Amino acid sequence: MVSNIIFFILAFVTVVSSILAVTSQKIIRSAVFLLFVLLSTAGFYFLLDYHFLAITQIAVYAGGVMVLFIFSIVLTSQPGIGVKFEKPGRMLVAALAALTGLAICGHIIFYNVNRVYYYVTQDELKVQDIGFGLLGTDKYQNMLPFEAVSLLLLACIIGGVMIARKR
Amino acid sequence: MGEFITNLLNNTIPIELYLAVTTIVFFVGVYGFLSRKNMIMVLISIELMLNAADINFAVFNRYLYPGQLEGFYFTLFAIAIAAAEAAIAIAIIINIYRKVHTIYVDEDVSKMKY
Numbered sequence: 276m277v278s279n280i281i282f283f284i285l286a287f288v289t290v291v292s293s294i295l296a297v298t299s300q301k302i303i304r305s306a307v308f309l310l311f312v313l314l315s316t317a318g319f320y321f322l323l324d325y326h327f328l329a330i331t332q333i334a335v336y337a338g339g340v341m342v343l344f345i346f347s348i349v350l351t352s353q354p355g356i357g358v359k360f361e362k363p364g365r366m367l368v369a370a371l372a373a374l375t376g377l378a379i380c381g382h383i384i385f386y387n388v389n390r391v392y393y394y395v396t397q398d399e400l401k402v403q404d405i406g407f408g409l410l411g412t413d414k415y416q417n418m419l420p421f422e423a424v425s426l427l428l429l430a431c432i433i434g435g436v437m438i439a440r441k442r
Numbered sequence: 443m444g445e446f447i448t449n450l451l452n453n454t455i456p457i458e459l460y461l462a463v464t465t466i467v468f469f470v471g472v473y474g475f476l477s478r479k480n481m482i483m484v485l486i487s488i489e490l491m492l493n494a495a496d497i498n499f500a501v502f503n504r505y506l507y508p509g510q511l512e513g514f515y516f517t518l519f520a521i522a523i524a525a526a527e528a529a530i531a532i533a534i535i536i537n538i539y540r541k542v543h544t545i546y547v548d549e550d551v552s553k554m555k556y
Contacts, residue, residue: 282455286463293467293490297474302482309486312467316493319460323504328517332496335521340489340528347532348482351539361477369476377469384461394454394505400514408511409518417515424522431526439533 282322289315302352306344313337324397327405460501468494481535481545485528492524 289312296308313336320329360366412418467490474487496517503513535545542551 276451279451279455282459286459289463290466290470293470296490297470297478297483297487302480305483305486309489312490312493316497319463319497320500322455323500325500325504325514325517328500328514328521331518331521335525336489336493340525343529343532344482344486347535350536351482351545353543361479366477369473372476373469373473376472377465380465380469381462384458384465388458397508400511405511408515415510415512417519420515420519424519427523428526431530435529435533438530439536 278322281318285315285318285322289319302348303345306341306348309344310337310341313341324399327400327402457501457505460505461498464494464497464501467497479546479548481538481547484547485531485535488531489524489528492520496520496524 292308292311292315296305296312299305299308313332317329317332317337320326320332361369408416409421410416410418471487471490471494474490475484478484478487499513499517499520503511503517507513538551539545542549544551
């Protein structure tokens with residue numbers, strides 16, 4: 276019962292923080308609301324018993340990506356100029372598009388959930404099994420995506436340094 | 443109504459509630475992507491969309507395929523890829539700021555190549 280209450284608190288924090296993040300006038304506040312969304316996403320992963328994923332989310336997203344965002348905001352903000360808003364017509368079109376998409380997806384979800392899915396409690400996922408799954412080459416194991424992501428990260432490092440170096 | 447609330451509090455969370463939360467966060471991200479002018483705000487909206495999709499993968503893995511781990515691994519890789527593309531996007535934004543001294547999408551940022 277307590278985990279259900281925690282789920283409702285986390286859901287409330289996620290939704291409210293995401294709405295405030297995209298409608299805030301100051302950009303540092305949007306970054307902090309994004310940090311709240313990332314931390315409550317990690318809370319959702321803890322509720323789903325994916326502890327490794329939750330720790331990865333906190334370390335990579337809330338720790339790495341948020342620091343990157345804060346640095347970039349500090350480097351590229353001009354305090355003299357105020358925040359510019361889009362034309363009201365364009366904001367209305369964006370809100371209509373988002374609401375249409377929300378209505379379509381909501382209808383599909385609630386129309387098709389006609390079976391009741393239950394959460395099957397399992398043993399805790401051992402990190403040894405996660406390691407075998409990441410570095411194995413059998414049918415359901417992901418050695419190839421692992422190596423591909425490492426190549427992507429290498430390309431990202433080199434590309435980032437090349438793009439942002441001082442000329 | 444009272445039975446509905448006790449059902450929600452005592453049983454496990456039904457899958458529609460998780461999906462409702464992720465759908466709302468995703469489309470709030472879509473709204474932010476389409477309606478903000480600052481490039482960093484656009485990046486923040488992209489991160490919101492990616493996070494909503496990641497929770498979706500984890501929820502479907504836990505509720506529909508309890509023995510397998512494919513959604514879990516996909517989420518892990520998606521987190522890594524999202525971090526990498528956020529880094530590259532921020533490098534590009536810093537480069538734009540150096541050239542044009544603005545990071546709003548409606549000003550003339552088309553003269554980047556040197």
